[in-house]
Amino acid sequence: MKLDAKIPEGPIAEKWTKHKFDVKLVNPANKRKYDIIVVGTGLAGASAAASLAELGYNVKAFCFQDSPRRAHSIAAQGGINAAKNYQNDGDSVFRLFYDTVKGGDYRSREGNVYRLAEVSVNIIDQCVAQGVPFAREYGGKLDNRSFGGAQVSRTFYAKGQTGQQLLLGAYSALSRQVANGKVKLYPRTEMLDVVMHEGQARGIVTRNLITGEIESHAGHAVLLCTGGYGNVFYLSTNAMGSNVTAAWRAHKKGALMANPCYTQIHPTCIPVSGDHQSKLTLMSESLRNDGRVWVPKTKEMAEKVQKGEVKAADIPEEERDYYLERRYPSFGNLVPRDVASRNAKYVCDEGRGVGPTGLAVYLDFADAIKRDGESTIEAKYGNLFDIYAKITGENPYKVPMKIYPAVHYTMGGLWVDYNLSTNIPGLYALGEANFSDHGANRLGASALMQGLADGYFVIPYTIGDFLAKQPYDHFNEDHESFKKTEEEVKGRIEKLLSIKGSKPVDYFHKKLGKVMWDYCGMSRDAEGLKKAKGMVQEIKEEFWKDVKVIGSNEELNMTLEKAGRVADFIELGELMIDDALNRNESCGGHFREEYQTEEGEAKRDDENFSYVAAWEYQGEGKDEVLHKEDLKFENVKLTQRSYK
Amino acid sequence: MNLKLKIWRQENANSKGGFEEFQMKDVSVDSSFLEMLDQLNYQLEEEGKDPIHFDHDCREGICGMCSLYINGEPHGPTQTTTCQLHMRSFKDGDTIVIEPWRATAFPVVKDLVVDRTSFDNIIQAGGYISVNTGGTTSDANEILIPKEVANEAMDAATCIGCGACVAACKNASAMLFVSAKVSHLGLLPQGKVEAKKRAENMVAQMDAEGFGACTNTGACSAQCPKEISLTNIARLNREYLSAKFTSDNN
Ligand SMILES: Cc1cc2nc3c(=O)[nH]c(=O)nc-3n(C[C@H](O)[C@H](O)[C@H](O)COP(=O)(O)OP(=O)(O)OC[C@H]3O[C@@H](n4cnc5c(N)ncnc54)[C@H](O)[C@@H]3O)c2cc1C
Numbered sequence: 053m054k055l056d057a058k059i060p061e062g063p064i065a066e067k068w069t070k071h072k073f074d075v076k077l078v079n080p081a082n083k084r085k086y087d088i089i090v091v092g093t094g095l096a097g098a099s100a101a102a103s104l105a106e107l108g109y110n111v112k113a114f115c116f117q118d119s120p121r122r123a124h125s126i127a128a129q130g131g132i133n134a135a136k137n138y139q140n141d142g143d144s145v146f147r148l149f150y151d152t153v154k155g156g157d158y159r160s161r162e163g164n165v166y167r168l169a170e171v172s173v174n175i176i177d178q179c180v181a182q183g184v185p186f187a188r189e190y191g192g193k194l195d196n197r198s199f200g201g202a203q204v205s206r207t208f209y210a211k212g213q214t215g216q217q218l219l220l221g222a223y224s225a226l227s228r229q230v231a232n233g234k235v236k237l238y239p240r241t242e243m244l245d246v247v248m249h250e251g252q253a254r255g256i257v258t259r260n261l262i263t264g265e266i267e268s269h270a271g272h273a274v275l276l277c278t279g280g281y282g283n284v285f286y287l288s289t290n291a292m293g294s295n296v297t298a299a300w301r302a303h304k305k306g307a308l309m310a311n312p313c314y315t316q317i318h319p320t321c322i323p324v325s326g327d328h329q330s331k332l333t334l335m336s337e338s339l340r341n342d343g344r345v346w347v348p349k350t351k352e353m354a355e356k357v358q359k360g361e362v363k364a365a366d367i368p369e370e371e372r373d374y375y376l377e378r379r380y381p382s383f384g385n386l387v388p389r390d391v392a393s394r395n396a397k398y399v400c401d402e403g404r405g406v407g408p409t410g411l412a413v414y415l416d417f418a419d420a421i422k423r424d425g426e427s428t429i430e431a432k433y434g435n436l437f438d439i440y441a442k443i444t445g446e447n448p449y450k451v452p453m454k455i456y457p458a459v460h461y462t463m464g465g466l467w468v469d470y471n472l473s474t475n476i477p478g479l480y481a482l483g484e485a486n487f488s489d490h491g492a493n494r495l496g497a498s499a500l501m502q503g504l505a506d507g508y509f510v511i512p513y514t515i516g517d518f519l520a521k522q523p524y525d526h527f528n529e530d531h532e533s534f535k536k537t538e539e540e541v542k543g544r545i546e547k548l549l550s551i552k553g554s555k556p557v558d559y560f561h562k563k564l565g566k567v568m569w570d571y572c573g574m575s576r577d578a579e580g581l582k583k584a585k586g587m588v589q590e591i592k593e594e595f596w597k598d599v600k601v602i603g604s605n606e607e608l609n610m611t612l613e614k615a616g617r618v619a620d621f622i623e624l625g626e627l628m629i630d631d632a633l634n635r636n637e638s639c640g641g642h643f644r645e646e647y648q649t650e651e652g653e654a655k656r657d658d659e660n661f662s663y664v665a666a667w668e669y670q671g672e673g674k675d676e677v678l679h680k681e682d683l684k685f686e687n688v689k690l691t692q693r694s695y696k
Numbered sequence: 697m698n699l700k701l702k703i704w705r706q707e708n709a710n711s712k713g714g715f716e717e718f719q720m721k722d723v724s725v726d727s728s729f730l731e732m733l734d735q736l737n738y739q740l741e742e743e744g745k746d747p748i749h750f751d752h753d754c755r756e757g758i759c760g761m762c763s764l765y766i767n768g769e770p771h772g773p774t775q776t777t778t779c780q781l782h783m784r785s786f787k788d789g790d791t792i793v794i795e796p797w798r799a800t801a802f803p804v805v806k807d808l809v810v811d812r813t814s815f816d817n818i819i820q821a822g823g824y825i826s827v828n829t830g831g832t833t834s835d836a837n838e839i840l841i842p843k844e845v846a847n848e849a850m851d852a853a854t855c856i857g858c859g860a861c862v863a864a865c866k867n868a869s870a871m872l873f874v875s876a877k878v879s880h881l882g883l884l885p886q887g888k889v890e891a892k893k894r895a896e897n898m899v900a901q902m903d904a905e906g907f908g909a910c911t912n913t914g915a916c917s918a919q920c921p922k923e924i925s926l927t928n929i930a931r932l933n934r935e936y937l938s939a940k941f942t943s944d945n946n
């Protein structure tokens with residue numbers, strides 16, 4: 053298979069404009085003849101569904117929550133980037149493009165990233181017109197902040213609830229189209245397979261989560277906007293329902309999965325407190341602007357802290373190790389996410405972690421409070437401190453916060469070309485579900501930008517081109533390919549229900565998560581990955597022999613929903629391991645112990661690994677086949693990152 | 697800690713429900729309320745019994761999915777969402793009664809899960825600004841909005857649509873929810889144009905969905921996990937009355 057990213061010719065700054073002119077258009081009167089299926093109502097899905105409906109297409113929008121407004125995008129806190137240069141601090145489309153490619157450790161496509169930076173400015177205009185209440189300055193203009201170590205202030209935000217406000221904006225546009233009769237909503241409905249006919253995606257099969265009914269929906273195109281798969285690790289900052297099922301089903305029908313091993317681990321999360329823990333909570337990384345990260349210098353002292361014999365405040369200055377400031381004098385506590393995360397892991401592996409589990413480091417505001425006063429710190433971080441206090445029962449104004457890294461975002465996803473089309477004609481992937489723009493590491497405040505860029509500004513053009521170039525046909529649910537896929541879906545559900553084993557679904561999910569975290573998490577090595585592969589295969593075998601799924605299909609059955617998702621996570625886990633094992637270099641979120649510089653930093657191998665790894669499914673139990681899309685850099689100079 | 701739970705069980709929308717009792721042992725004070733229920737469900741599943749169904753997703757207090765009526769209060773004793781409630785708010789030996797939201801417009805789906813489609817229907821009736829997507833809008837900074845106004849709009853926009861206001865109200869009124877959206881959009885210059893029509897249409901839809909009348913008891917705001925203020929209701933009333941005076945569709 054030859055992978056063609058379909059990047060338009062010409063200078064980088066003109067590619068998108070030229071492409072928009074070159075694409076074929078669907079005649080306005082004809083648009084109403086086309087049915088488009090949008091799975092997912094997060095930023096990517098809601099914006100796509102609303103925009104396509106406005107253009108005149110008939111849209112069906114699906115989500116598993118009870119309302120489209122509850123998609124996981126709602127939880128994003130920090131902000132959204134845009135190259136507006138409102139602060140006149142030297143920002144530009146080119147700089148945002150450059151930063152994003154560099155931040156992704158040179159493993160993303162220049163063409164896509166440039167377009168993302170280019171449309172970022174329109175996103176802000178669009179959102180403001182919709183009524184998104186971004187933060188303002190006293191003069192009434194939009195406020196910005198610098199985020200995630202960026203040298204310019206280009207992040208727009210709405211308190212600590214930017215994702216919520218952007219999603220509610222997209223949801224309101226979607227609701228308007230529902231009222232117009234152009235979108236039909238299917239909440240509490242889970243897509244369980246893609247329907248294929250003659251190599252093309254023609255629709256989906258879903259399960260009504262309340263009645264259990266298995267239904268078919270035909271469409272001229274199918275858009276998967278189903279979010280990321282961080283929950284493969286069991287514990288992550290993702291919502292409980294976030295899953296890989298839609299993407300994985302598409303993968304098993306032939307869509308390539310790209311760079312699945314690229315995972316972002318966020319350094320500032322509230323540590324795990326015990327076995328009961330169901331998810332991890334992110335503390336905004338803005339906290340590192342004022343908090344100082346440290347652990348005790350010696351293991352002996354750390355042990356006393358872990359046992360509760362010594363408190364943080366009692367540890368004298370000279371017995372503390374501010375390890376980020378020590379190792380990275382110029383960036384200090386503000387090193388990028390992956391560097392901060394890995395260093396926390398190292399000090400804890402040395403036995404110098406704090407908290408009852410020893411898996412935490414301090415984030416200490418004592419100096420900032422002494423310097424600026426408690427009220428200044430409260431004004432900046434008050435709501436974050438409140439969240440922290442609520443969850444941990446500790447007061448961060450008095451005692452240092454305890455933090456630990458957690459899985460946060462997955463850069464990998466379905467392979468798509470410049471048009472956001474997967475390798476299956478008619479099947480598209482948008483938002484976190486695709487792999488496209490963030491390379492091996494995503495910069496803060498860029499996921500929201502990408503989701504809305506894909507949905508509001510890219511897909512409305514590129515889908516028209518696809519539809520206009522095809523003969524129109526009326527392919528409906530009566531076709532045998534739907535019946536066949538429905539039978540497959542029903543068969544899988546019956547199988548899950550019939551095993552009647554001895555262990556609840558969560559048992560397997562936790563077990564998988566631990567293997568993935570231990571061997572395919574913050575740092576990886578060949579030996580561990582090989583071992584993990586065997587372990588995941590064993591989990592899979594055990595799952596299909598011994599899982600216990602209570603109840604029946606014909607009812608609201610959350611155990612059954614979860615069982616299907618965990619089954620897919622297990623298979624994905626194995627592919628992530630293969631991908632991590634294949635990539636004999638370190639880059640961005642993928643750190644292989646064997647490949648590091650003398651200073652202990654990620655060491656890329658541009659000669660041999662400057663490609664997108666796109667995997668093709670081969671059938672049950674068979675190794676997947678790797679396809680490589682070479683990355684060409686014409687506008688960005690490749691350098692080794694250094695934060696010393 | 698050890699607890700006694702009395703939980704509402706109901707097979708589906710058409711069946712009659714009732715309470716079932718459970719004894720919980722060794723619950724960690726650090727666990728969240730929903731993690732405590734996870735623990736119970738794990739046990740139930742191990743015993744081959746149907747786990748308790750409840751809605752949840754983000755577990756960060758922002759998606760608005762979790763919706764438990766705990767000891768007679770929506771989201772329980774603290775002014776947060778159910779998912780942000782922690783077991784340290786309870787004492788060893790406590791009995792905890794857990795019910796679904798109760799309102800005609802929120803029919804029970806199963807156990808503690810209710811159907812809140814009525815909220816989506818209200819938004820579809822007018823909870824938006826009629827502007828098309830696609831970047832034909834003017835530069836964002838051409839509309840200046842005083843910081844105070846933006847903040848006030850943001851406070852109203854913080855509503856997570858969980859429905860606690862309805863569950864808290866003896867009339868099951870949705871006025872706080874509707875007024876929060878009407879305020880958020882109506883306070884901003886972009887949203888002013890349609891403000892009257894919006895208020896009228898959303899209130900009409902609220903009535904059609906079977907929500908009750910507002911008698912200004914303030915229970916909604918007192919129980920709202922996002923502290924949406926009652927002044928939004930006053931603003932809605934003003935908007936609505938002036939709409940009624942000037943409307944063509946009387
Ligand atoms: C705690 C947290 C904070 C974050 N903060 C930021 C930030 O400050 N800035 C930033 O840029 N990014 C941030 N991110 C990342 C960002 O929020 C996400 O990457 C982004 O919102 C994903 O949007 P999406 O539309 O692709 O998917 P989602 O919002 O995850 O939506 C997925 C949709 O797909 C549906 N779905 C999934 N599977 C199925 C199926 N099988 N059938 C039917 N429907 C299905 C779901 O119902 C949902 O509607 C944060 C992430 C987290 C976890």
Ligand code: FES
Pocket residue numbers: 751752753754755756757758759760761762777778779780
């Ligand atoms: S689960 Fe999202 S608000 Fe509680």
